[in-house]
Amino acid sequence: MDRGLYVAMTGAKQIMQAQAVNNHNIANVNTTGFRADAVSFASQPIYGPGYATRVNAVAGDAGTDFSNGVVNTTSRSLDIAINGKGFIAVQGADGTEAYTRAGDLRVMESGAVTTVTGLPVLSESGPISVPPSTQVTIGSDGTISVVPLGLSPAAQSQVDRIKLVNPATTALQKGTDGLFHLKAGGKAPTDETVAVTSGALEGSNVNSAQSLVNMIQLQRLYEFQIKSINSADTDEQSAERMMLTS
Numbered sequence: 001m002d003r004g005l006y007v008a009m010t011g012a013k014q015i016m017q018a019q020a021v022n023n024h025n026i027a028n029v030n031t032t033g034f035r036a037d038a039v040s041f042a043s044q045p046i047y048g049p050g051y052a053t054r055v056n057a058v059a060g061d062a063g064t065d066f067s068n069g070v071v072n073t074t075s076r077s078l079d080i081a082i083n084g085k086g087f088i089a090v091q092g093a094d095g096t097e098a099y100t101r102a103g104d105l106r107v108m109e110s111g112a113v114t115t116v117t118g119l120p121v122l123s124e125s126g127p128i129s130v131p132p133s134t135q136v137t138i139g140s141d142g143t144i145s146v147v148p149l150g151l152s153p154a155a156q157s158q159v160d161r162i163k164l165v166n167p168a169t170t171a172l173q174k175g176t177d178g179l180f181h182l183k184a185g186g187k188a189p190t191d192e193t194v195a196v197t198s199g200a201l202e203g204s205n206v207n208s209a210q211s212l213v214n215m216i217q218l219q220r221l222y223e224f225q226i227k228s229i230n231s232a233d234t235d236e237q238s239a240e241r242m243m244l245t246s
Contacts, residue, residue, distance in 0.1 A: 005228075005229055005232040006046075007046075007055075007056060007228075008225045008226075008228035008229045008232060009225075009229060010056045010058075011056065011221075011225040011228075012222055012225035012226060012229070014041070014056070014058055015218055015221050015222045015225060016222065017039070018039040018041070018218055019215065019218045019219070019222070021037050021038075021039045022039070022211055022214045022215055022218060023215065024037065025037060025206045025211050026206065026208065026211045026212070026215070028204055028206060029204050029206045029208045029211070030203070030204060031102075031204050032101075032102045032103070032104050032116075032201050032202065032203065032204070033069070033100060033101030033102035033103065033201075033202050033203075033204070034069070034101075034102075034178075034204035034205070034206065035064050035065060035066060035101065035174070035180075035204075035205060036064070036065040036204070036205055036206045036207075036211075037063075037064055037065075037174065038063055038064065038065055041058065042058050043055050043056070043058075044056045044058040064169075064172075064174050065205060066169045067205050068084070068202065068205060069101075069202045069203040069204050069205040070202070070203045071197065071200050071201070071202050071203070072200060072201055072202075072203060073199060073200050074199055074200060074201055075199045076199060077135070077136060077137050077138065077198060077199060078104075078105045078106065078107065078136060078138065079103055079104055079105070079198070079199055079200060079201045080103035080105065080138050080142075080162075080196040080197065080198055080200070080201075081103055081196060081197045081200040081201055081202040082101055082103065082164075082194065082195075082196055082202065083140075083194075083195045083196060083197055084194075084195075085166050085194070086164055086165065086166040086191060086194030086195075087099035087100060087101060087164070087165050087166070087167075087180060087188075087194075088100050088101070088102075088103060088121065088162060088163075088164060089121070089122040089162070089163035089164070089165055089187075089188070090115055090119045090120060090121055090122060090179065091119060091120040091121075091122055091127055092119065092175075092177060092179055092181075093119070093177060096181070097122060097187045097188075098119075098175070098177070098179035098180060098181050099165060099167075099172070099179060099180040099181070099188070100115065100119075100178075100179055100180065101202055102115055102116065103196065103201055103202065104116045104201055105121060105138075107130060107133075107136055110129070111129040111130050111131060111132070112127060112128070112129050113127075113128040113129065113130060113144070113162075119179075121162055122162070122163045123160045123161055123162060123163050124161070124163055124190060125160075128144065128159075128160045128162065129160075130144060130146050130159050130160070131146065131148055131149075131159065132148065132149045133146035133147055133148055133149060134147050134148075134149055134151075135147040135153070135156070137156075137198065138162070138196065138198045139198070140195045140196060140197070140198070141161065141164075141192075141195060141196075142161050142162035142163070142164050142194075142196060143158050143160075143161045143162075144158065144159055144160050144161065144162065145157060145158050145159070146159055162196075163190055164190065164191060164194035164195075164196070165188040165189065165190060165191050165194065166188075166191040166193065166194050167182060167188040171183055171184070
């Protein structure tokens with residue numbers, strides 16, 4: 001295979017991968033607490049017999065953008081938004097502890113407190129559950145208080161406290177489930193400095209305008225690689241005709 005053709009083909013493939021990440025960000029522009037993924041390109045020489053005369057541009061995972069999204073007031077008592085840095089501890093589908101910024105919580109018929117996707121919200125002692133209540137509120141420190149059924153508001157009592165953590169972002173990685181996990185495994189300790197705002201939700205931190213610009217730029221780069229492939233193919237056919245007629 002012509003070396004130039006191989007480089008162009010590899011470039012097109014890498015751009016497709018970068019476009020997939022960018023499109024995933026755009027698809028989650030309205031997802032509560034979503035953190036945008038990033039892609040970077042690195043030069044990778046092609047080694048083999050002779051000199052490394054060709055260099056591929058290889059797309060790699062550049063990590064996650066941990067900047068904060070816009071916080072919007074919802075006035076719903078079970079909606080919470082992290083103030084500044086920090087995460088809400090939840091139980092992932094595999095049973096391990098994971099972390100999210102999505103604070104649109106629910107109380108199931110069983111009393112279990114979950115995320116909107118059904119993942120149990122954790123306290124220091126495990127999944128949180130509340131008794132049948134007429135009112136459930138969440139304090140700035142994650143404390144959950146309820147007014148039991150049949151009792152007056154004066155009977156409000158604390159039942160549990162959401163585990164709020166603040167591990168270093170360099171220690172976190174985003175899983176295929178969209179949740180954050182510690183790279184080394186294990187559990188992050190509770191951080192007493194993390195606070196939440198009740199009755200509010202943090203939106204996605206995806207910059208929709210920049211993501212659309214990135215999509216157009218990547219599309220143009222892809223078209224350039226395809227033109228390079230076609231040019232290499234045309235040059236090869238011309239060379240074959242010259243050899244046959246010589």
